[in-house]
Amino acid sequence: xxxxxxxxxxxxxxxxxxxxxxxxxxxxxxxxxxxxxxxxxxxxxxxxxxxxxxxxxxxxxxxxxxxxxxxxxxxxxxxxxxxxxxxxxxxxxxxxxxxxxxxxxxxxxxxxxxxxxxxxxxxxxxxxxxxxxxxxxxxxxxxxxxxxxxxxxxxxxxxxxxxxxxxxxxxxxxxxxxxxxxxxxxxxxxxxxxxxxxxxxxxxxxxxxxxxxxxxxxxxxxxxxxxxxxxxxxxxxxxxxxxxxxxxxxxxxxxxxxxx
Numbered sequence: 052x053x054x055x056x057x058x059x060x061x062x063x064x065x066x067x068x069x070x071x072x073x074x075x076x077x078x079x080x081x082x083x084x085x086x087x088x089x090x091x092x093x094x095x096x097x098x099x100x101x102x103x104x105x106x107x108x109x110x111x112x113x114x115x116x117x118x119x120x121x122x123x124x125x126x127x128x129x130x131x132x133x134x135x136x137x138x139x140x141x142x143x144x145x146x147x148x149x150x151x152x153x154x155x156x157x158x159x160x161x162x163x164x165x166x167x168x169x170x171x172x173x174x175x176x177x178x179x180x181x182x183x184x185x186x187x188x189x190x191x192x193x194x195x196x197x198x199x200x201x202x203x204x205x206x207x208x209x210x211x212x213x214x215x216x217x218x219x220x221x222x223x224x225x226x227x228x229x230x231x232x233x234x235x236x237x238x239x240x241x242x243x244x245x246x247x248x249x250x251x252x253x254x255x256x257x258x259x260x261x262x263x264x265x266x267x268x269x270x271x272x273x274x275x276x277x278x279x280x281x282x283x284x285x286x287x288x289x290x291x292x293x294x295x296x297x298x299x300x301x302x303x304x305x306x307x308x309x310x311x
Contacts, residue, residue, distance in 0.1 A: 057288030060296035086154030100128040120286035122163040133282035141234030146242035147258040156201035194245040243287040253290035268309040283310040
């Protein structure tokens with residue numbers, strides 16, 4: 052429920068005419084033997100987001116869309132949509148955790164920790180992009196500092212670029228890494244837990260020694276100046292209450308400003 056409160060708090064500070072709110076089904080859903088908790092419900096949400104993106108694209112074909120969650124699962128449909136518009140797309144994944152587990156390796160069974168693995172076409176067929184949609188060597192993970200061993204193996208074996216928090220402090224490093232993939236367009240996903248806990252209170256999975264808002268926004272702005280942005284997402288905002296959300300919204304709106 053805290054993720055819902057976070058998304059609603061952010062929506063309240065966005066232009067209403069430019070914001071589409073999707074009602075997420077509340078039923079628990081079934082794993083369907085996949086090893087992913089609530090898979091059937093996640094599939095429904097994925098379909099709702101994909102339909103909303105198609106409708107927006109039909110009305111405004113040249114506009115990039117910022118999708119706000121919820122957890123990181125919100126990024127899967129927008130990345131698929133962006134890949135249709137920009138073949139050879141690079142994906143930047145800015146997150147304290149790389150989300151590269153599979154259903155077999157996940158310690159929790161939560162899809163949020165498997166999303167990037169699904170993006171590169173190596174997830175459960177029920178909730179994964181087709182292999183080849185996003186090449187692993189066109190993925191750049193930024194600011195991750197909590198890897199499970201299977202995730203480290205995927206990074207090494209699949210040629211995924213990983214920039215440390217220290218590397219991101221070089222304003223041009225993110226853009227350099229994306230351009231080195233050969234991509235001509237980029238999608239950027241940001242999980243709030245990439246930020247240092249001192250920067251934001253509404254963080255359900257805080258990891259110490261993260262980037263600051265200023266460092267993150269500078270890196271994203273420099274990236275956008277050099278590579279066309281075709282879509283973005285923001286996830287993981289989890290305030291203790293709607294009232295508490297007001298304390299963080301200034302920082303979050305700065306991140307949104309860099310993405311949008």
